Amino acid sequence: MKVFKSVSRALLAATLLFSAAAYAEVAVIVSASNANASLDENTISRIFLGKISKFPDGSQAIPVDQNEGSASRDAFNEKVLGKSSSQLKAYWSRLIFTGKGTPPKGVLWKNR
Template sequence: MTIKLKLARVLSTAGLMMAATFASAEVVVIVNANSSLNSASSGDIQQLFLGKRNDIGGVSATPVDQAEGNEARATFYEKVVDKTPSQLNAYWSRLIFTGKGKPPKQYFDDAEVLETVLEDDEAVGYIDSASVAEGVKVIYTAQ
């Protein structure tokens, strides 16, 4: 086997492994298992995280955000809220400047969001699907 053929196989295998890794990264929206929320639409979640409402289906809800730079945050805002990081920053800058709103409190990572949702029945957060644990339920999966 030639060196070029071996290199091609190695690169091909590495590419497939990376593609599988990215394909498996899925963001889910979670609530405390005690919450009466069982599902939500992307529109409901979008309005909650943009500060346009404080409930989903009549159930009081508090958005729990992740810190800028997290992969889950980028995926969530791209797939669910339909905003890029720069669009989101501009959105909140306008609302803050006019006194019409403030962004959700940000937590460091999936673990902190999970902990917050476990402690607060009204919290609604998003995490990587691989981080889902006992005590929470998934109400939406970002597609």
């Protein structure tokens, strides 16, 4: 009976953990000095896929991504860009090979 309770607790904890992850929101952070107070998902996607390099007001957009393999980056790729990590890697490989693009730089964010 003790084993059953331990397994049940572990399953409950895992279920709660995955449920919280499923409801997590994706946030895109823009410099406070940026005049573009609101960006739609399509514009963000086009910036991060290298299809456009400017914000709607004409100022330069420089996308910076989290490091490859981070859960936040994977969630962003899936929810906003509509691509898995492997699809995105293939996408950028084609653009790099043809000289038509460079992926956003990855930055390791540290918790303070």
